[in-house]
Each structure stands twice: as C-alpha cells, then as structure tokens.
Amino acid sequence: MTVQSIGIAVNGATSRIGYWQHMQRGLAELVRGGGVPLTNNIHLMPKPLLVGQNADLLQAAAKALGGLAWTTELDTALSDPQIDVYFDAQTDPESQADYGTLLASVPDDVYHSVLLEQHDTGGRLRALERALGAGKHILSELPATPRPEDALRLGQLAREHELVEGLIVEKLFMPGIMALKNLIDTGYFGHILSVRSEFGFWTGSGPGARTNWPDWKYRSEKGGGIVRGAVIHWQYLLEVLFGQIESLACRTATHISQRADDHGDVREVTAEDAAYITFDISDGIVVQSNFSWASRPYRNELTVFHVDGTLGSAVAGLRHCYTQSATETPPAIWNPDRPDPTHYRELWTEASMSKAVPSFPAPHVYCRQWADYLRHAATNTPYPYGIDLSARGQQVVATALQSADLARRLAVPPPQAVHQADRPS
Structure with a gap:
C-alpha cells in the first residue's frame, strides 16, 4: 500500500471546534485509523500544521495531539510547499465560553479552565x-464570510x-441524516x-440558573439568536x-426575557x-420547523425530521432513522371514548x-466529512458542498428575519451559484 501525504494548515486549531471537533474527532482520528482510502492501493495521510495566535496554547495542543508542528505565523503556513489545504476554524471572540478543561495534561497556568483561544472571524475572509x-485548496467553517457576496466571490x-x-x-454526514438521504435517493417515499x-x-433561565449555552447566543448585538444559529x-x-x-413564513419569540450570563x-x-x-x-413540499431554546424535549433526539410520502414515512434524528411503509401503516381507529389499541x-422499523x-471512517461525523473533502482535494475534483452554500444559508436567514419583522410570508430569492450536492461518498 502506498501512503500519500496531504498537508493541512488548521487555522483556529485551539478554538473549541477547531481542537475538539476537527482535530481530535476529525483529522487525528483519521491519522489513528491509518489515513483515508483513496484507491485500493493508495491511502491519504493527513499532516496537520496547527495555526493560531497563542504560542502556549498551540504548543500544548500540539503536544496533546502527538507532537504536531505549529506556528503563529499564517504566512509561514501558506508559504510552505508541503501544505496543500488551508482550513479556517477561527471563531468569534464573543462566542467563547467556559466549556471545561480541554486537556487534563495541560498545566492550569497555561490553560486554566478553558483552552479556547480568541480568534477574529473578520479575518476569515482575508x-x-x-x-x-x-495556491492552496480551501475548507471553511460556516459561515465562510461575513457577507454572502464575499462567499460567492x-x-x-x-x-x-x-x-x-x-x-x-x-x-x-450524521448517520440518521445519511440514512434519510438514502431513502430519498432510492425512491422509498414515492412523492x-x-x-x-x-x-x-432547555437552556436554563431565571435568577441563579446557570445556562449551559454561552450568553452571547441570547444577544442580537453579538450575532446571537436561534435564527442565525440554526436556520443557516x-x-x-x-x-x-x-x-x-421557494418561500417561508417566520414567527420569532423571546420566551424567556432574562437569563443568567456566563x-x-x-x-x-x-x-x-x-x-x-x-x-x-x-414540488409542493411543505416543511414546518420549530426551533427553541425554551423547550424540554419529549423525543429520542434533540433534532428530528418527520417525512411523510405517498409510499412511506420516516422519522430521522442525527443518529437514527425509523421507517413505516404504506403496507405497514395501520388503519386509524378514532374513538375518543376508548383507549387506542x-x-x-412499535410499528416503526429502524432503517x-x-x-x-x-x-x-468511523465513528465521528467530522471524520466522514474530512475524508470526503480530502478525496476531492487530492484528486482536484469539485467538492459538492462549496462555499457558495454559505451565501445561500445567509440569504435564507436574512429572509427569515425579515419575514418575522414584517409578520408575513416572503419569497426566498433563487440561489445565485450553489452547488447541487450529491450524497456523501
């Protein structure tokens, strides 16, 4: 077997999402698994270079990840001929919160209770x-740019x-969503x-109630709000x-007017x-979506999609998907005077x-997307989930906020240049 290295500059490697999701549960997991199968005889081996602003944090993260290279100079990373991909996970300094100690092995005087280096998303576009x-391939966290027109450019x-x-x-790339996509692709639902x-x-409220969600998410002046956070x-x-x-109608609410900050x-x-x-x-599909940080779930997962079609239905969360075909659908018996038998x-089957x-790769979702993207980068083939999607997401968010302000349904402008994505390979 031939091992082919692919160098990746990870900017924002000491942010929460950069370190935990993309390094520990993504690239490091791929390395531990022996790389990414490209062909029967070739495996891609990621070679991350950690990039950030705080040398102490970078050094600690690099050590915890097995002695990776690191730099505080972006120009050094971009001028390195061994770097093929630039990835941006810089995060907004206002979005930082105490998520607990990142690395138990890091001394308190370096990390204290949280390793989350402050990054400026305004620098992501630049x-x-x-x-x-x-001349580097690029991959970015969402949103890629502050303005949608910049993402298109x-x-x-x-x-x-x-x-x-x-x-x-x-x-x-979550298992439940991939299973749902497979059902759609194979015509399971009919129409x-x-x-x-x-x-x-539920994220907590009232005097003395500490929230498990960073307080900037409740402040519109800092880019917070569930529409910006979820609808994108x-x-x-x-x-x-x-x-x-094609169109949407949005009603927003601030159900809890006071919350405890960090x-x-x-x-x-x-x-x-x-x-x-x-x-x-x-094609006439109607989607009803409820988003709330003030609701106590009575369901198996925090996110659930219930899809009804002429030939069958499915209920999909992020990790599981259940189905019921037309032939398995029981006749409904409406009798309010007797218990429903x-x-x-129990009449649904896990897909x-x-x-x-x-x-x-397994088991993490970030492994799957990183493997999918790296195969495209290594073969220089267009990636189906391009940065144009960031512009489209911002467009839909802006329409939703405007719909809430005007209290009426609005048409969503057609996408300007969004990739049509296929099922992840």
Missing part, C-alpha cells in the same frame, strides 16, 4: 483569500484558480408530501434533502430564543445504516 493566492475565485473549495456541513422538524432543548444549517439540510426553498449574573435577553417557520419547497411507535453510512 485568510481564505490569501490561501487561494498561495471566494467560490468563483477558487474555481478560476482550479482549486477545490469546500464548506463544513457536518450535519449532512414526498410534507416534513416536520423539531430542534431545541437548516438551509443546506432542507435543500440537499428535499429541494429548493458569570451567573442575570441580564436582559436581546435576541429571540425560539422561531417557528414554515418553508415552501419545490394501536401502539404506533439499515449499512448502505447509507460508509464503513470508513
């Missing part, structure tokens, strides 16, 4: 532009330079009629799974903590994951 100028620039550009859309989705959880992900989920969003002090909430949206999808949940979810 860094991605510099990476393309240096970045995607076009990458294509002009014949470089592979991609966006992190990790929810598409899809409607979709109902629920997302949310729903855009790619809905449009990849079901079709183009220090336990009670503050006024300035952003919505719930949104109730109806999306009209091409039908145990409806097989063997055809929908690849056996490699």
Whole structure:
C-alpha cells in the first residue's frame, strides 16, 4: 500500500471546534485509523500544521495531539510547499465560553479552565483569500464570510484558480441524516408530501440558573439568536434533502426575557430564543420547523425530521432513522371514548445504516466529512458542498428575519451559484 501525504494548515486549531471537533474527532482520528482510502492501493495521510495566535496554547495542543508542528505565523503556513489545504476554524471572540478543561495534561497556568483561544472571524475572509493566492485548496467553517457576496466571490475565485473549495456541513454526514438521504435517493417515499422538524432543548433561565449555552447566543448585538444559529444549517439540510426553498413564513419569540450570563449574573435577553417557520419547497413540499431554546424535549433526539410520502414515512434524528411503509401503516381507529389499541411507535422499523453510512471512517461525523473533502482535494475534483452554500444559508436567514419583522410570508430569492450536492461518498 502506498501512503500519500496531504498537508493541512488548521487555522483556529485551539478554538473549541477547531481542537475538539476537527482535530481530535476529525483529522487525528483519521491519522489513528491509518489515513483515508483513496484507491485500493493508495491511502491519504493527513499532516496537520496547527495555526493560531497563542504560542502556549498551540504548543500544548500540539503536544496533546502527538507532537504536531505549529506556528503563529499564517504566512509561514501558506508559504510552505508541503501544505496543500488551508482550513479556517477561527471563531468569534464573543462566542467563547467556559466549556471545561480541554486537556487534563495541560498545566492550569497555561490553560486554566478553558483552552479556547480568541480568534477574529473578520479575518476569515482575508485568510481564505490569501490561501487561494498561495495556491492552496480551501475548507471553511460556516459561515465562510461575513457577507454572502464575499462567499460567492471566494467560490468563483477558487474555481478560476482550479482549486477545490469546500464548506463544513457536518450535519449532512450524521448517520440518521445519511440514512434519510438514502431513502430519498432510492425512491422509498414515492412523492414526498410534507416534513416536520423539531430542534431545541432547555437552556436554563431565571435568577441563579446557570445556562449551559454561552450568553452571547441570547444577544442580537453579538450575532446571537436561534435564527442565525440554526436556520443557516437548516438551509443546506432542507435543500440537499428535499429541494429548493421557494418561500417561508417566520414567527420569532423571546420566551424567556432574562437569563443568567456566563458569570451567573442575570441580564436582559436581546435576541429571540425560539422561531417557528414554515418553508415552501419545490414540488409542493411543505416543511414546518420549530426551533427553541425554551423547550424540554419529549423525543429520542434533540433534532428530528418527520417525512411523510405517498409510499412511506420516516422519522430521522442525527443518529437514527425509523421507517413505516404504506403496507405497514395501520388503519386509524378514532374513538375518543376508548383507549387506542394501536401502539404506533412499535410499528416503526429502524432503517439499515449499512448502505447509507460508509464503513470508513468511523465513528465521528467530522471524520466522514474530512475524508470526503480530502478525496476531492487530492484528486482536484469539485467538492459538492462549496462555499457558495454559505451565501445561500445567509440569504435564507436574512429572509427569515425579515419575514418575522414584517409578520408575513416572503419569497426566498433563487440561489445565485450553489452547488447541487450529491450524497456523501
């Protein structure tokens, strides 16, 4: 077997998502698994270079990851001929919170209670532009740029330079969602009629109640609010799974007006903590979606999609998917004076994951997307989940917020240049 190295500059490697999700549960997991199968005889071996602003944090993270190389100079990383891919996971300094100790082996005087280096997302656009100028393939966290027009320009620039550009859309690589996509692709549903989705959880409220969610998410002046936080992900989920969003009606609410901040002090909430949206999808599909940080779930997962079609239905979370075909659907017996004899949940069958979810890599969702993207970068083939999707997500978010302000349904402008994504390989 031939091992082919692929160098990756990971900028924001000491942010929460950069270290935990993309390094520990993504690239490091791929390395531990022996690389990414490219062909029968060739495996890609990721070679990460950690990039950030704080030398102490970078050194500690590099040591914990097995002695990786690191630098505080982005120009050094981009000028390195061994680097093939630039990945941006820089995070907003306002979005940092105490998520607990990152590494038990790191001395308290270096990390204290949280390793999350402060990064400036305003620099993401400039860094991605510099990476393309240096001839590197690019991958970015969502959103890729502050403005949608910049994301469209970045995607076009990458294509002009014949470089592979991609966006992190990790929810598409969750087992339950991949199983649902497989059902759609194989025609299981017949004609899809409607979709109902629920997302949310209880995040704490009231004097003395410490939230398990960073307080910036409740402050509109810091970019918070559940519409900005969740709907940008729903855009790619809905449009990849079901079709183009043509219009929507959004109703937002701030159900809990005061919440404790990260220090336990009670503050006024300035952003919505719930949104109730109806999306009209091409081919007449109606999607009803509830998003809430003020709801106690009574379901198996925090995120659930219920899809009804003429030939069958499915209920999919991020990790599991259950089905009921037309032939398995029991007749409904409506008699309010007697207990219903039908145990409806027992009549659903868990969908097989063997055809929908690849056996490699496992077990983490970030492993799957990194492997998928690296195969495209190594072969210089267009990635189906491009940075244009960031622009489209921001477009849908802006329409939802405007719909809530005007209290009426609005048409969503058609996408300008969004990749049509296939099922992850």
